Each structure stands twice: as C-alpha cells, then as structure tokens.
Amino acid sequence: MSDPIGPFDMLEPEPSRPLLDRGREPGATRALARGLVRRCPRCGGRDLFERRLRIRERCPGCGLRLEREEGGFLGAMTLNYLATTLAWGGFLAVWLVVALPGVAIAPLTVASLAFVAVFPLLFYPLSKTLWAAVDYLVVRSSPDYRERDAAERRSGNGGPR
Numbered sequence: 001m002s003d004p005i006g007p008f009d010m011l012e013p014e015p016s017r018p019l020l021d022r023g024r025e026p027g028a029t030r031a032l033a034r035g036l037v038r039r040c041p042r043c044g045g046r047d048l049f050e051r052r053l054r055i056r057e058r059c060p061g062c063g064l065r066l067e068r069e070e071g072g073f074l075g076a077m078t079l080n081y082l083a084t085t086l087a088w089g090g091f092l093a094v095w096l097v098v099a100l101p102g103v104a105i106a107p108l109t110v111a112s113l114a115f116v117a118v119f120p121l122l123f124y125p126l127s128k129t130l131w132a133a134v135d136y137l138v139v140r141s142s143p144d145y146r147e148r149d150a151a152e153r154r155s156g157n158g159g160p161r
C-alpha cells in the first residue's frame with residue numbers, strides 16, 4: 001500500500017537545477033578561512049602559488065580558477081589596501097599608547113612609511129587567496145555553476161579532480 005498523498009505533494013516539483021553537493025562544497029566561513037591561510041577555498045589544497053607573489057591560474061588540486069578574468073586583481077588589491085589601512089591604524093594606536101604624551105613625529109612618520117611599504121607585500125598572497133574565496137562564493141551562487149564547472153572540467157581546463 002502506497003503512502004497517502006500529503007498536502008505538499010501536489011506543489012510544483014523542484015526546479016531541474018541540481019542542488020549543490022554540500023558534501024563537497026565548503027560553507028562560506030570555511031571557504032573564507034581557507035583563503036586566510038593561503039589554501040584553495042573549494043578543496044583546501046595548498047601550493048596555489050608559482051612564486052611568492054604569483055598565484056596559479058587554477059588550483060592544482062580541484063581546478064578552481066583562482067584568477068578569473070583580466071582586472072580580477074582589483075578585488076585583491078582593494079582587500080590588501082583595506083587590510084593595510086586597518087593594520088596601520090592598529091600600529092598607530094599602539095605607537096600612540098606607548099609614546100603619549102610626548103610623540104615624536106619624525107620617527108612615527110618613518111616607521112609608518114616603512115609599515116605601509118612592507119605590510120602590503122606580506123599580505124599580498126593572503127589578499128589573493130582571500131579574493132579567490134570571495135570570487136568562488138560569488139560564482140558558486142550562480143544558478144548554472146554546476147553546469148559551467150562540469151563543462152570546464154570536460155574541456156580539460158578543470159585540472160585533476
């Protein structure tokens with residue numbers, strides 16, 4: 001004997017769009033956390049950089065495109081600028097707490113210039129992987145993400161699974 005028809009069984013069926021495989025795709029927090037530690041936001045793989053300041057086009061583990069398009073570096077640059085500004089604000093606050101009331105402007109200026117010259121270089125790889133995580137989350141929210149991802153893999157651009 002079959003189950004009786006429930007009140008929701010007559011509603012429209014689910015759209016044909018395949019649901020995200022939550023077992024394979026990480027949540028937003030995990031993807032961003034992976035970006036913060038220079039790992040692939042999708043698979044958590046390492047070795048995303050050809051050189052210290054040069055990110056690979058795709059993740060060697062899952063094939064996720066890390067540099068999406070021409071000009072895609074603007075997002076990473078903005079993140080780097082934001083992080084540098086926030087970090088320098090913290091640096092300045094600590095300096096002032098330590099030095100007040102007699103703040104010497106010249107050493108503070110020299111130290112600040114050195115800070116804003118070095119910090120962005122150190123943060124640059126993180127800004128790239130963080131931006132790759134943001135980009136991944138945006139692309140993943142697209143309704144045709146699964147189809148496009150599968151097509152890219154079939155075309156040989158997806159890298160090894």
Ligand SMILES: [Zn+2]
Nearest residue numbers: 040043059062
């Ligand atoms: Zn990956």
